[in-house]
Amino acid sequence: MVNNVHINTEKLNLWFGDNHVLKDVNIPVYDKKVTALIGPSGCGKSTLLRCFNRMNDLIPETKITGNVNLYKQNIYEPKTDVTSVRTKVGMVFQKPNPFPKSIYKNAAYGLNIHGINKSKINEIVEKSLRDACLWDEVKDRLHESAFSLSGGQQQRLCIARALANEPEIILLDEPTSALDPQSTAKIEELCLDLKHQVTILIVTHNIAQAGRISDYTAFMYLGELVEFGETKKMFTVPKDKRTEAYLSGVFG
Amino acid sequence: MNKFKENAFKSVTYIASLFTILFLFGIIASIFLEGLPLFNFVKIKDFIFNTAWHPTHDPPDFGILSLIIGSLYVTLGALIIALPLGLGSAIYISEIASPRGREILKPIIELLAGIPSVVYGLFGMTFLSPMMIKVFGIPTGLNVFSASIILGIMVVPIISSLSEDALSTVPKNLREASFALGANKWETIIKVVVPASKSGILSSVMLGFGRAVGETMVILMVAGGAAQIPSNIFQPVRPMPATIAAEMGETVIGSPHFHALFGIAIVLFLITFLSILITEFFINRKKSQ
Numbered sequence: 001m002v003n004n005v006h007i008n009t010e011k012l013n014l015w016f017g018d019n020h021v022l023k024d025v026n027i028p029v030y031d032k033k034v035t036a037l038i039g040p041s042g043c044g045k046s047t048l049l050r051c052f053n054r055m056n057d058l059i060p061e062t063k064i065t066g067n068v069n070l071y072k073q074n075i076y077e078p079k080t081d082v083t084s085v086r087t088k089v090g091m092v093f094q095k096p097n098p099f100p101k102s103i104y105k106n107a108a109y110g111l112n113i114h115g116i117n118k119s120k121i122n123e124i125v126e127k128s129l130r131d132a133c134l135w136d137e138v139k140d141r142l143h144e145s146a147f148s149l150s151g152g153q154q155q156r157l158c159i160a161r162a163l164a165n166e167p168e169i170i171l172l173d174e175p176t177s178a179l180d181p182q183s184t185a186k187i188e189e190l191c192l193d194l195k196h197q198v199t200i201l202i203v204t205h206n207i208a209q210a211g212r213i214s215d216y217t218a219f220m221y222l223g224e225l226v227e228f229g230e231t232k233k234m235f236t237v238p239k240d241k242r243t244e245a246y247l248s249g250v251f252g
Numbered sequence: 253m254n255k256f257k258e259n260a261f262k263s264v265t266y267i268a269s270l271f272t273i274l275f276l277f278g279i280i281a282s283i284f285l286e287g288l289p290l291f292n293f294v295k296i297k298d299f300i301f302n303t304a305w306h307p308t309h310d311p312p313d314f315g316i317l318s319l320i321i322g323s324l325y326v327t328l329g330a331l332i333i334a335l336p337l338g339l340g341s342a343i344y345i346s347e348i349a350s351p352r353g354r355e356i357l358k359p360i361i362e363l364l365a366g367i368p369s370v371v372y373g374l375f376g377m378t379f380l381s382p383m384m385i386k387v388f389g390i391p392t393g394l395n396v397f398s399a400s401i402i403l404g405i406m407v408v409p410i411i412s413s414l415s416e417d418a419l420s421t422v423p424k425n426l427r428e429a430s431f432a433l434g435a436n437k438w439e440t441i442i443k444v445v446v447p448a449s450k451s452g453i454l455s456s457v458m459l460g461f462g463r464a465v466g467e468t469m470v471i472l473m474v475a476g477g478a479a480q481i482p483s484n485i486f487q488p489v490r491p492m493p494a495t496i497a498a499e500m501g502e503t504v505i506g507s508p509h510f511h512a513l514f515g516i517a518i519v520l521f522l523i524t525f526l527s528i529l530i531t532e533f534f535i536n537r538k539k540s541q
Contacts, residue, residue, distance in 0.1 A: 053432060055428065055431065055432060058427075058428070058431065083434045083435070083436055084434065086431065086432055086433065086434040087433070087434035090432065090433070091432040093425060093428065093429065093432075095425060097423075097425040097426055097428070097429045098429075099426060099429065099430075099444055099448070100426075100447070100448050101447070109430070109433055109435075109443070110433040110434055110435075112443075113433065113434060113435045113439050113443070114434065158429070161429075161433065162432070162433070165433060165434060
């Protein structure tokens with residue numbers, strides 16, 4: 001099994017004001033694999049996730065040192081085109097956040113922004129809705145408001161919306177924490193399907209979920225990357241005491 | 253004892269709110285009471301659709317179409333000027349300005365709303381009007397265009413502050429979603445933030461309309477006062493509020509002219525009432541979304 005590093009961090013440090021949130025994080029994310037970021041609340045896993053598409057830029061008084069390399073190209077270099085990074089690295093948020101527009105317009109949003117021509121948009125919208133396992137449920141009502149969908153469907157629409165940009169990597173920030181078990185199962189299934197096309201990095205609070213869907217797991221604690229490795233290995237023989245304690249539910 | 257206090261407080265606030273309703277209905281009743289007798293002299297159709305307003309001629313003409321059109325012209329003109337300025341400044345304050353810039357700009361725009369309308373009128377008469385004559389070489393600077401500009405400036409703070417409220421209540425997660433899809437700030441504002449606050453912006457425009465259509469002093473001083481349907485924006489007009497204000501002092505109480513002025517008040521009331529209903533409709537539609 002050959003694993004290519006798709007995106008990785010080198011000595012990544014991040015501060016919000018005086019608050020040192022990420023400490024010397026070095027983490028590889030492998031091509032076409034699912035990598036799970038786990039750890040207790042406030043350990044910095046969401047913040048780390050948001051470094052991969054520079055979403056932390058939006059928060060004032062953020063200071064970042066170190067590198068985040070997308071195929072060896074540091075995305076924090078001054079000359080980086082942030083919008084192109086965010087097109088290559090898609091993101092799905094914790095709470096489903098469709099735009100107050102029609103289902104179709106939601107899925108086509110990124111394509112419209114990037115000036116793709118109309119006939120192509122139809123094609124890609126259908127493909128991404130199919131890839132997000134939503135097509136059959138919405139094909140007859142593409143022009144209804146996205147708010148007419150259930151929470152789980154809205155989240156899959158958000159995944160479709162991200163897929164429409166044909167990203168290389170998708171970042172998922174606790175995508176199922178606001179959903180019921182059935183919708184959660186659908187999204188997990190979707191992740192396993194999608195890893196043939198894209199690299200997936202998922203933050204999750206749910207240890208069992210990480211076990212079910214991820215190939216690699218990273219355990220974070222107090223801003224540090226404590227342990228990184230194959231999920232199977234880490235879940236059976238964790239190297240670090242803190243990982244073991246977290247996985248066995250001593251704290252969380 | 254506490255129970256007594258509570259009841260007393262309840263009744264005081266209840267009576268206060270009852271009074272405001274009482275005043276409203278009192279005013280509505282009085283304009284209808286004094287306005288409706290007009291239709292013993294003039295048919296409603298002639299009153300609304302006749303363009304001749306000669307209340308002191310013998311026999312008098314009580315057609316207010318030119319006054320209605322005068323009002324609509326200056327009001328629409330004001331909105332055409334105020335919408336881009338108001339919405340533009342709202343977008344700047346809510347989306348682009350630094351926190352410090354916001355702190356400076358917001359009160360300045362709100363200050364604009366605090367200037368008495370007679371001061372705006374003075375400015376229009378003594379600065380804007382002579383400038384119009386010089387720049388455009390027209391016989392009078394008191395016309396639709398000048399009135400629209402001054403009214404427009406008065407409406408800017410209404411549109412600006414209400415639109416700004418609407419823009420800033422757009423949830424952060426929608427902006428994040430847009431940025432995460434590779435949109436830049438400008439695209440996010442135009443394609444997500446503004447459409448998401450559409451109903452708030454529309455209701456700010458309707459409130460601005462209500463303010464402009466009822467404004468009296470500026471119109472009286474700057475619109476020129478000729479009861480005619482203007483053929484271009486550099487002609488003077490006599491909007492409805494200006495007509496009432498200018499003529500009420502010179503008319504005999506109980507005369508047809510007196511009742512005709514109340515008739516104009518009814519029309520004005522219905523227009524503003526309608527604009528408030530439309531505003532409410534937009535606000536409610538937003539809530540139910």
